[in-house]
Amino acid sequence: MDGGVRSNARSVEEVFRDFKGRRNGLIRALTSDVEEFFQRCDPEKENLCLYGFPSEQWEVNLPAEEVPPELPEPALGINFARDGMHEKDWLALVAVHSDAWLLSVVFYFGARFGFDKADRKRLFNMINEEPTIFEVVTGAAKKQLKDKSSASNNRSSNKSKPNPKTGKPSKGQAKNEDKRVDDDPDDIDDDDEDDDEHGDTLCGACGANYASDEFWICCDACERWFHGKCVKITPAKAEHIKQYKCPSCSNKRARP
Structure with a gap:
């Protein structure tokens, strides 16, 4: 198994890219x-x-056989708890341990490559801008965003209605809009606020932030947003989907 230690990963930016790649995979x-992860964790x-x-x-x-290992090791025995807990709780537990492992790997690199106090602080601040795996998996990041949005904009939480000013799609619709130019200055301000809000939306698959030039779709079951490319849905396919369910929600229903 390749631990991914790279000889050129000697800058804060390189270590952060390594962190993001591992995080996206987890x-x-x-x-x-x-579903595949569940099956592989055979107790x-x-x-x-x-x-x-x-x-x-x-x-x-x-786990790695050599002692000490080349990199810090993840939590051991995650498969043993698979059938003894509710699936959501088990996934949340694995997510917490995965967050801890990522930080240990990052600061292992920091020590190995001689990062000073300023570099370590900058690296941590870059990491801290990203939601944790736990927040993505449990939906806590989305809930925080929704609460913040509700408090700041006092908008309706009913996602079934599109915004009349921006034409932004509603739940279950493709989220692939262009920013509209309006002659009314008040409308322009509202558009900016709405773009800021959607800019904090996180993809339920990769955890990346929303960008207006990307195609997104929302799951009608768990209400999480996804990049179209992450769930293999194109704008053309979305036009024919009456009620979209993400891979996770579809697998849960199919599982005996």
Whole structure:
């Protein structure tokens, strides 16, 4: 198993890119690939760990045999708790341990490459701008955004109605809008506020922030937004979907 230690990862930016790649892989395992992840965590097998790689891939595998290992090891034996807990609680627990592992890997690199106090602080601040895996998996990040939006804009929480000024799509519709120019200055201000709000929206698969030039779609079951590319939905396909369910919600329904 390749731990992903790279000889050129010697700057704060390089280590942060390594962190984001591993984080995206772990988020994918616990969201869009959750059915496959569930099956791989067989409680009948030995102690298993969830690894994330800089390439945004993930793997469930045995811990490294060498002592000490090349990198800090993830939580051991995540498979043993799979059938003894509610699935949501189990995934949340794995997410917490994954967050802890990511930080240990990041600061291992920081120590190995001789980061000083200023570099460590800058690296942590860059990491802290991203929601944790736990927040993405449990929907806490979205809830915080919704509460903030409700308090600041006093808008209706009913997602079934599109915004009449921006034409932004509603729940279950494709979120691929262009910013509209309006002759009314008040309308322009409202558009800016709405863009700011959507700019904090997080993809339920990769955890990245919303951008207006990307195609997004919302799950009618869990109400999380997803990049179209992350869930393999195109604008053309979205036009024919009456009620969209993300891979995670679809798999839960299909599971016996």
